[in-house]
Amino acid sequence: MFAEERHQKIAELVGAQGRAGVNELAGLFSITQETVRRDLAVLEESGQLRRVHGGAVAPDQLSRSELSLGERQGRHMDEKQRIATAALALIPHTPTASILLDSGTTTAALADRLAGWSPAKAGDELLVITNSLPMAVSLGTNTKLLLDIVGGRVRGLTSAVVGARATEQLGGLRPDIAFIGANGIHEDFGLSTPDPVEAATKTAMVKAARQVVVLADASKLGAETLVRFATLEEIDTLVTTAEPAPDLAAALAAAGVEVVLA
Missing domain, CATH: 3.40.50.1360 (Rossmann fold)
Known part of the structure; x- marks a missing residue:
C-alpha cells in the first residue's frame, strides 16, 4: 500500500471512530509505530486530525470543539x-x-x-x-x-x-x-x-x-x-x-x- 493511500485510510478511520491509537494503527496496517507517528504528523499538518498522547483524534474531538x-x-x-x-x-x-x-x-x-x-x-x-x-x-x-x-x-x-x-x-x-x-x-x-x-x-x-x-x-x-x-x-x-x-x-x-x- 502506498503511503498516500494509507494516509487516506487512517484519516477515514479516525474520522469514523473519532480517535485511533498508535498500536491499533500499527497492527492494522502492519507498519511500525514510528511509521504511524510520521503518518499522523503528515495528517495533522494537513488538518485532517490532531495528534494526542498515544494516537490521534478527529478535529471535532478537540477539547474545545463544539458543534451548534x-x-x-x-x-x-x-x-x-x-x-x-x-x-x-x-x-x-x-x-x-x-x-x-x-x-x-x-x-x-x-x-x-x-x-x-x-x-x-x-x-x-x-x-x-x-x-x-x-x-x-x-x-x-x-x-x-x-x-x-x-x-x-x-x-x-x-x-x-x-x-x-x-x-x-x-x-x-x-x-x-x-x-x-x-x-x-x-x-x-x-x-x-x-x-x-x-x-x-x-x-x-x-x-x-x-x-x-x-x-x-x-x-x-x-x-x-x-x-x-x-x-x-x-x-x-x-x-x-x-x-x-x-x-x-x-x-x-x-x-x-x-x-x-x-
Whole structure:
C-alpha cells in the first residue's frame, strides 16, 4: 500500500471512530509505530486530525470543539432514539414525579417522547424541569405535563439557559432524576463538556438530583473535552449504545455506575 493511500485510510478511520491509537494503527496496517507517528504528523499538518498522547483524534474531538445544536441534531439519530426509549422506561410511574432535562440533542430525543406523555392513572403528575429553550417549547404543547424552565442567560450555540441565576435556582431543587448529556465520558477525567459556563450548569444539575442518568451515544465514550462537570462516582446510570472499552467499563463498575445498553 502506498503511503498516500494509507494516509487516506487512517484519516477515514479516525474520522469514523473519532480517535485511533498508535498500536491499533500499527497492527492494522502492519507498519511500525514510528511509521504511524510520521503518518499522523503528515495528517495533522494537513488538518485532517490532531495528534494526542498515544494516537490521534478527529478535529471535532478537540477539547474545545463544539458543534451548534442544529449541526448535532442529525448525527447518530438512530442511537439517540434508542437511548431515548431506554431512558423513558426509567421515569417512575408514581402519583408525583419530577425530572430534570439537560439541554442537548440526546436529551431532546427523550423530550420528544415526553411531548406525548400521558399519566398511567388519573391524577398522576410528572413535573419536567429543563434549561433548554427548544425542549420547553416542545414540552409546552403537552397540557398533561407540568413544566418549569430554568431562568438565566441563553447560550446561543446550544440554546441552553446557563449562568449564575440558573445554577442558583438549580441549587434549590431536588428532582427525582436528572437526565444529563455529555460531550465526553472518560475513565480518568469523568464527564466533560467544552464550555465552562455550561459545565457549571451541568454540575449544578448533577448535585441537585436524587438520581443522575447520563444519556450518551457511543461516540462520547472514552472522549475528553475541556471542562469536567462530574466524576463517574457522581452518576448512577449511563444509557449508551455500545459496550464501553475495558478501561472505561472497569472505571464505571468501580464507581458503581449501572450501564444500560439501548
